[in-house]
Amino acid sequence: MGKHLLVIVVAVIAIVVAIVALLAANYYPAPSPGGGAGVYGGDEYGGGAPQQEATPAKSPERTVEIRLRDFSISPGTIRVSRGETVRFVVINEGNARHNFVIPALGVTIPSRGLLSNGDSAEATVTIDLEPGEYEVYCGPHRDIGMVAKLVVEG
Numbered sequence: 001m002g003k004h005l006l007v008i009v010v011a012v013i014a015i016v017v018a019i020v021a022l023l024a025a026n027y028y029p030a031p032s033p034g035g036g037a038g039v040y041g042g043d044e045y046g047g048g049a050p051q052q053e054a055t056p057a058k059s060p061e062r063t064v065e066i067r068l069r070d071f072s073i074s075p076g077t078i079r080v081s082r083g084e085t086v087r088f089v090v091i092n093e094g095n096a097r098h099n100f101v102i103p104a105l106g107v108t109i110p111s112r113g114l115l116s117n118g119d120s121a122e123a124t125v126t127i128d129l130e131p132g133e134y135e136v137y138c139g140p141h142r143d144i145g146m147v148a149k150l151v152v153e154g
């Protein structure tokens with residue numbers, strides 16, 4: 001009996017040490033690389049816009065919902081106004097894993113990884129673009145036509 005108790009005590013101590021180590025690792029995160037402002041050309045799989053999290057979030061003027069399906073983006077035409085601040089809420093209603101990329105703004109939602117079925121992610125961005133049409137897409141499925149149009153009105 002005493003030996004069993006000792007084993008349990010050792011196991012509990014090991015678990016506590018592991019938890020403390022994990023917490024410490026999270027508490028002192030590795031310094032993030034400096035937020036270079038450019039669009040990372042050709043980066044379709046997330047990580048396209050690490051600076052978006054560092055940007056002080058303005059309060060959005062409105063919310064735009066983007067629905068990702070297999071393999072389309074709804075709405076196919078997204079209308080925004082130049083200079084406005086928009087909260088994009090991206091919902092994956094498909095079975096494949098998707099994301100939503102606005103290359104003209106250097107924004108990828110989610111900023112890392114892809115959304116699974118039923119998952120959603122959001123980002124608040126200022127439409128700092130000239131009036132015109134800009135392509136937006138799902139990184140993994142752009143080539144099979146999972147694209148939409150961002151129309152910036154002046």
Ligand SMILES: [Cu+2]
Nearest residue numbers: 097098138141
């Ligand atoms: Cu996709």
